[in-house]
Amino acid sequence: MVDRYNEETMLGYIEGDLTPDQAAQFEASMTKDPRLKSLVSQLVQDRRTMRTLPTESPPDELLSQVTQRLERSMLLDAPPPELSPVRPSGSYRLGRMIAYSGLAAMILISAAVVVHTLVDRNLYEDFTPAGLSMSRMADNKPRRSNSDQLFEFKPNAPTTPSISSTLADDEHQNAEQALALSDASTAPMALLENRSDTAPPPKQDLLEIINQSGLRVRGDANTEATGSFAMGHKEGSLERRAQVPQTPDAPASADTFARLTPAPAKKMNTAKDQPLSPLAQKVMQHLTQADPQLASSEAKTEDEALTAARQLGKAKESDAAQTPAESPASPTARPTVWLELATHDPQTGQQALLTWTVANAVPIVALTTPPQPDAAQLETTTDADRNPSSAQPRQITLAMTASQLTQLLRNLNTAPNQHARLLPQAPSWNAPSITWLVQAAPPYFRTDDDADTAAVHPPRIPLVGHGHATAVQPLFKTDWGQLLMQRIPMRPTVPVYDPQTQLTVTVLVLPTPNADSESTETPND
Amino acid sequence: MPQALNPKLVERAVRGDQAALCQLLQTSQHRLYNVVLRMIGHRDDAAEVTQDTLLKIIEHIGDFKGKSDITTWMTRIAMNAAFSHLRKQRLRRTVSLDHAATDPIGRVGRDQLSPLRDQLTDPREPNPAIRVQQEEQQQQLTAALARLQDDLRAIIVLRDIDQMEYQQIAEVMGIPIGTVKSRLFRARLALRREILQKKPPPQNTQNRPKQAVSTPDTPSTSIRRLSNG
Numbered sequence: 001m002v003d004r005y006n007e008e009t010m011l012g013y014i015e016g017d018l019t020p021d022q023a024a025q026f027e028a029s030m031t032k033d034p035r036l037k038s039l040v041s042q043l044v045q046d047r048r049t050m051r052t053l054p055t056e057s058p059p060d061e062l063l064s065q066v067t068q069r070l071e072r073s074m075l076l077d078a079p080p081p082e083l084s085p086v087r088p089s090g091s092y093r094l095g096r097m098i099a100y101s102g103l104a105a106m107i108l109i110s111a112a113v114v115v116h117t118l119v120d121r122n123l124y125e126d127f128t129p130a131g132l133s134m135s136r137m138a139d140n141k142p143r144r145s146n147s148d149q150l151f152e153f154k155p156n157a158p159t160t161p162s163i164s165s166t167l168a169d170d171e172h173q174n175a176e177q178a179l180a181l182s183d184a185s186t187a188p189m190a191l192l193e194n195r196s197d198t199a200p201p202p203k204q205d206l207l208e209i210i211n212q213s214g215l216r217v218r219g220d221a222n223t224e225a226t227g228s229f230a231m232g233h234k235e236g237s238l239e240r241r242a243q244v245p246q247t248p249d250a251p252a253s254a255d256t257f258a259r260l261t262p263a264p265a266k267k268m269n270t271a272k273d274q275p276l277s278p279l280a281q282k283v284m285q286h287l288t289q290a291d292p293q294l295a296s297s298e299a300k301t302e303d304e305a306l307t308a309a310r311q312l313g314k315a316k317e318s319d320a321a322q323t324p325a326e327s328p329a330s331p332t333a334r335p336t337v338w339l340e341l342a343t344h345d346p347q348t349g350q351q352a353l354l355t356w357t358v359a360n361a362v363p364i365v366a367l368t369t370p371p372q373p374d375a376a377q378l379e380t381t382t383d384a385d386r387n388p389s390s391a392q393p394r395q396i397t398l399a400m401t402a403s404q405l406t407q408l409l410r411n412l413n414t415a416p417n418q419h420a421r422l423l424p425q426a427p428s429w430n431a432p433s434i435t436w437l438v439q440a441a442p443p444y445f446r447t448d449d450d451a452d453t454a455a456v457h458p459p460r461i462p463l464v465g466h467g468h469a470t471a472v473q474p475l476f477k478t479d480w481g482q483l484l485m486q487r488i489p490m491r492p493t494v495p496v497y498d499p500q501t502q503l504t505v506t507v508l509v510l511p512t513p514n515a516d517s518e519s520t521e522t523p524n525d
Numbered sequence: 526m527p528q529a530l531n532p533k534l535v536e537r538a539v540r541g542d543q544a545a546l547c548q549l550l551q552t553s554q555h556r557l558y559n560v561v562l563r564m565i566g567h568r569d570d571a572a573e574v575t576q577d578t579l580l581k582i583i584e585h586i587g588d589f590k591g592k593s594d595i596t597t598w599m600t601r602i603a604m605n606a607a608f609s610h611l612r613k614q615r616l617r618r619t620v621s622l623d624h625a626a627t628d629p630i631g632r633v634g635r636d637q638l639s640p641l642r643d644q645l646t647d648p649r650e651p652n653p654a655i656r657v658q659q660e661e662q663q664q665q666l667t668a669a670l671a672r673l674q675d676d677l678r679a680i681i682v683l684r685d686i687d688q689m690e691y692q693q694i695a696e697v698m699g700i701p702i703g704t705v706k707s708r709l710f711r712a713r714l715a716l717r718r719e720i721l722q723k724k725p726p727p728q729n730t731q732n733r734p735k736q737a738v739s740t741p742d743t744p745s746t747s748i749r750r751l752s753n754g
Contacts (some may be wrong), residue, residue, distance in 0.1 A: 007710055008706060008749050009708075010710065011706055011709065011710045011713075014710075014713065015709075039717070042717055043713050043717055046666060046713065046717055046720070047685060047713065049659075049662050049663060049666050050666055050670075050681065050685035050686070051685050051686075051688070052663075053563075053666070053667065053685075053686065055557060055559045055661055055686075056562060056568075056574060057555060057558075058555055058558035058559070058572065061574060062554055062558065062572060062576065062579075063550065063551070063554065063579070065572075065576055066550075066576050066579045066580055066583075069576060069580060106534070109701050321697055336572070405548065
């Protein structure tokens with residue numbers, strides 16, 4: 001049969017590509033071979049059936065999930081997952097070889113660091129905070145060796161995005177922080193040393209960390225105090241988790257936190273008798289004193305603008321702290337806060353984000369003011385917003401519920417002129433870029449399990465019910481978010497919040513767009 | 526043949542018009558999802574792979590040079606994502622669409638595509654017997670398709686589900702047209718063989734001539750000979 005019939009002719013008949021004459025000729029030949037006729041008829045039937053298979057509608061949330069993944073990538077400072085639609089070319093393979101070589105070098109260096117750490121685990125009791133020279137920290141270091149140079153901060157060196165640090169405490173008194181370095185050859189990140197035998201970092205240094213890196217703090221009043229994980233810890237373990245115990249002495253700053261903290265959510269665990277840890281006291285001591293000079297900084301870049309916004313919010317909070325919140329928490333309630341230290345190298349564009357937990361700590365930077373009584377003033381603008389020529393970052397604060405924010409974003413994404421819709425009183429506004437800082441109350445918190453998977457999954461944001469804004473949580477900023485909201489008419493929702501949750505939305509308008517398009521792997525088309 | 530997209534819309538999207546890109550994705554997501562779904566056979570995984578595809582399109586739309594059709598370009602990304610997913614899945618576990626999964630009701634063959642199969646039922650169908658027969662054929666075909674090799678399944682999906690021309694399939698798969706045709710023919714034969722192999726035996730075989738069962742010239746043996754030839 002194979003010899004008698006041309007494969008292409010059979011396929012052409014099945015696919016309907018033959019001319020009528022060719023088809024008739026082929027059908028005539030098939031009459032001589034009933035088995036072939038049966039087979040061909042079955043193949044034709046298969047093809048017909050295959051083409052009548054019903055299609056299925058994609059999930060309704062498909063596009064919105066895409067936007068969420070992009071937002072998640074933005075939040076984690078990681079690019080979306082790479083999928084290569086083309087086979088690697090020769091140059092690409094060469095690039096991969098170089099990358100593999102670099103990876104091997106990193107592994108060797110990491111192994112050397114781990115081995116060295118295991119040999120002498122007391123060598124790295126302190127690390128250099130970001131943005132500081134080693135000389136500035138020299139007074140705080142009890143011991144030091146040449147290998148500490150590995151952890152020395154290089155002001156112009158790029159930071160690594162894969163750095164993670166955490167706080168752990170298994171000595172039942174001190175909060176201990178560890179830093180993981182995926183590439184010791186690049187600049188390390190800083191962490192705050194809090195050992196009982198070392199002096200706290202100078203206040204100015206800590207403020208400098210915040211000024212240069214943008215420190216965000218999220219916390220709630222009474223979550224159970226827990227530690228999280230560490231990588232490259234001095235103990236030699238690559239990953240470690242420890243329960244942070246409670247210290248017996250109550251802190252003096254608890255009531256300060258209470259003024260800044262919303263009423264506790266129902267599902268949160270309450271541990272009213274637990275005092276602040278030494279680290280929390282130290283952080284409180286150094287960082288809750290707002291510097292009036294911070295708010296007057298002139299931002300030139302987006303990161304600077306973000307920092308300026310935080311500083312501005314910090315100043316606002318200082319004012320707000322003078323009046324008690326509507327539902328103050330118990331003065332003895334102790335928070336667990338998540339610290340995020342984000343750095344950005346404007347030269348290389350690389351970013352790094354450190355997240356660690358501080359048990360029994362206090363919010364040191366809160367960027368929001370309590371919600372305005374007249375919420376949902378969407379038309380709220382300022383004079384600066386009406387002035388497109390202003391080169392300064394502009395900030396608009398809107399108070400609204402989560403459902404109103406959802407509706408606002410939905411309108412924003414479907415409107416032909418997003419900016420005009422966003423700011424109806426400034427239709428001529430032509431700001432090239434915009435940054436959203438959505439402040440919610442209370443900020444989300446994560447469990448230990450979430451901390452382990454935070455790099456993989458987005459943080460779980462529980463329903464918190466009604467609350468008041470006291471801490472900031474930037475859900476998205478629109479250097480990426482602008483792309484999201486304009487490219488994809490997602491159905492932006494704030495599903496993690498109760499629809500009536502009061503949110504404070506800060507719209508930070510940045511004067512200059514960053515039009516640099518990063519070269520990526522180009523699929524052949 | 527997949528519906529051609531508006532060239533102006535594509536051009537605007539490539540130039541960075543985000544609204545155009547949004548419209549492009551909206552238009553294409555249904556087709557891409559179904560292609561991926563037929564390749565993977567699992568609804569949740571298909572959604573995830575489709576998300577990966579859309580992310581990739583968003584990321585690289587600016588690099589689209591227009592040398593090929595935009596639908597072909599997007600389908601190629603989707604197929605590569607599906608292949609990548611199948612490779613990873615093969616390392617983790619083995620999933621077969623025709624496994625004898627029994628749902629709580631006790632029916633056999635329920636899987637992720639069962640809701641899809643449920644949709645096959647046309648309430649306006651006048652003859653229930655024909656409807657059941659068609660449903661059975663489609664189930665067999667779907668299950669057999671899932672058992673095919675990835676490259677053979679891809680050819681059939683592109684040709685029958687996405688209804689692409691040979692040239693488009695060649696661009697998506699990166700193979701010559703002649704290879705597309707020969708592979709398509711082999712895929713159809715393999716599909717038919719899978720259907721025959723998994724087809725349940727007749728109920729009353731004792732009434733049928735024995736030779737009819739053991740004859741070397743049944744369609745299945747013809748398929749084997751064709752495939753080997």
